[in-house]
Amino acid sequence: MPRRDPARRPTVIQVSSWPTNPAHHRWLDQHTRDLLAFGRRTADPEGGARWLDARGRPDPQQPVSTLLSARMTHVYAVGALLGVPGAGPVAEQSLRGLTGRLRDPEHGGWFPSVADRTVKAGYDHAFVLLAGASATTAGLAGGRALLAEAEAVFAARFWDDTAGRCADTWNADFTVLDGYRGINGNMHAVEAMLTVAGVTGDDAWLERALRVCRFVADTARAYEWRIPEHYDEHWRPLPDFHRDQPDHPFKPYGSTVGHGLEWSRLFLHAEAARPAESWLAEAARALFDRAVSDGWAVDGRPGFVYTTDWSGTPVVRDRMHWVATEAISAAAALHARFGEDRYATWYRTWWDYAGTYLLDHEHGSWFHQLDASNIPTDTVWPGKPDLYHCLQATLTARLPLTPMLAPAVARLVDPRP
Template sequence: MTDASTTLPKTNSSPWPSRPFHRQYLMRQANNLFDFFAAPSLNPKGGFFELDDDGKALNPANSVRQVHGTTRMVHCFAIGSLIGRPGSDEMVDHGMHYLWNKHRDTRHGGYVWGVDDHGVTDGSKQAYGHAFVLLAASSAKLVGHPLADKVLADVTEVIEHRFWDDTVGAVREEFGNDWSQITTYRGQNSNMHLTEALMAAYEATGEKAYLSKAERIAELIIARHAVPLGYRVAEHFDENWVLDKEYVGSEMFRPSGTTPGHWLEWARLLMQLWILGDKRLSWMPDAARNLFRQSIELGWDAQHGGFFYTLDWDNKPVLREKLWWPVSEAIGAAAFLSAYDREDYFQIWYRKLWDYAENHVIDHERGGWLSELSEDLKPKSRLFTGKPDIYHALQACLIPLYPATGSLTAAIISTDHTVKQYQ
């Protein structure tokens, strides 16, 4: 089964997510992630520690909490609460109070990027960070946290009045602490994660304005840009949303060229958006299939395995490191596509991706998933230090277990109408 173009034999053709052992495997991997991140991440001074490869706090004396880290932990432990993981409600509560009391800027509004024990370390207001605030608030609402409605209303207003550009149907990227302009740069990554959060907010509230914004972002980023580029997602734009192929930014957050992992992320998000939009926008499933196929065709290392982090515009690998999150997103995308497209291709790749994760990415000795591998799959720490978060890997484990009907949190609730309310 090394050739992903082959057809599954009838004796082995039933989808893995329907098999009892595989379902047990997925839940076991999810539980292992919770075990690795739960207690060691909780910072008694508020917020959460980032962890090293052994699961110990990085810089415990004065840890910087970035807003996307705080909010991703809230989101993931809200998932834990929904599936019945003991201890999760306490983690959600811990994170929500830190988000509201420390990240929230009571003077200028919005949520600051970085905070430590002494105060604000980076007061900038990032669209990327606010997307995760919206996601965290939406997830916290589903478990009934008492701050969820306040945060949801607050961040919705901030996104609407500070970030959203209705003339194009996307958000502006970043501002100073006082909402002064930092740059005219526009980026797809923040808009992609906002699409995820807007869908979650729509499912949590039923307010269609969230869904409408998500559809407009998808139209801009995918239909207007990625499709004409041969289903390659452009990352960097100027203020008029003209593609900037020469852009060079942070290797971690804004690497040059294209990032196949984001093509995979969009493949799943488009399927979710198509379903939530009552399957009106017929271009989305085809785009999702093609984004997935292109990520495999151009981004997968046929020699060693794994996805190259970035490609140039001639489709040559630039950053050849293999990170944990693209394979996580690929698993989620393959699971979603397999639910609606019975072609063996997506099932075969779902299995191949789990083979790769099991044999190379999951750290069976210490726990968690290795964040970075070299081109030849040796552990490496050039772009990332330690094990940054639970978010991508956890969703890879749990998305295949639940109906492919929208966001993971809503899918969990749809299978269990006895979810308890937060006490």
């Protein structure tokens, strides 16, 4: 029987090592590839990406949309950069919807879907901008042309240089601008603008992103780091907007916990791109702390509530998968920026929560919505429409804070200058 060395201590993996643990990174890489395998049927033969049901099958009740086509172009462009066989063709077929039947050849821009040609939404166009940048990075056919067109349309139609923010919704021919202004579309515009700046080297996009971030930080500070989502045409907050539709999928009433987490991460990406803007880091901390305090396990069960009122009381208690993914990504980003164990502890806590409740171990991908008891439901998000949020959560801990996702993956795969 071998003798035990009393001076030798057993190897213990600390919670704080998870964001940097190579073994965990191997699991993340496998999960990335599993997600891409789940969504492979998204590509529509006529161009664009289809909404997926709970088993990854195209849902015939849902039309091909600009939002999902752009998101899946981005996701599968990243898959192509990672060398996943078949990812490039899915991305290119999704992209063909953006250069084909979803595009308005007469007035420019993109319609919401093949079934809705009535408006042009800034939210959708932000994702087209992101898709173009990611497709360009991956060298996909049509990627550069899509990016050039998306840049031109977004700068001309949605960027308001006087306000330093983005407009929300036009009519189909860009003659009437709706009076509503929203932070959700601006948030995804910041992600896209930071990505475009990293891909093209055009710092005008970085400057635009920083102006939006400054407005969000200043406004959130006045609301105890809860972010007002809705505004009128003069950018005056509308705190009671959609009080009668509290679970709206894109414009819910009150403070959206997941957006505090998402903005926290975006602030750190912006600071990494422009280190002189050091105020971004402390604002990221404040947004994160408020979101966690208001949202995590506040009703006695694990999980993030969807929304709260302006005092932090939960309004919609369902758990949306994207909130957990953004919590994971924010914790990884904060750990990378500050190196504090508390962020690593949260990172592991939320991956454990996802593994217990949100990952569908039988059919794949993530349940997109749980009720307050963590049971899958679909009142807001039927099926598993796309992979955007969950796939990004598998990458944040493995990448630097700048550049953004697709160019960072490109450098990870090929680190040559």
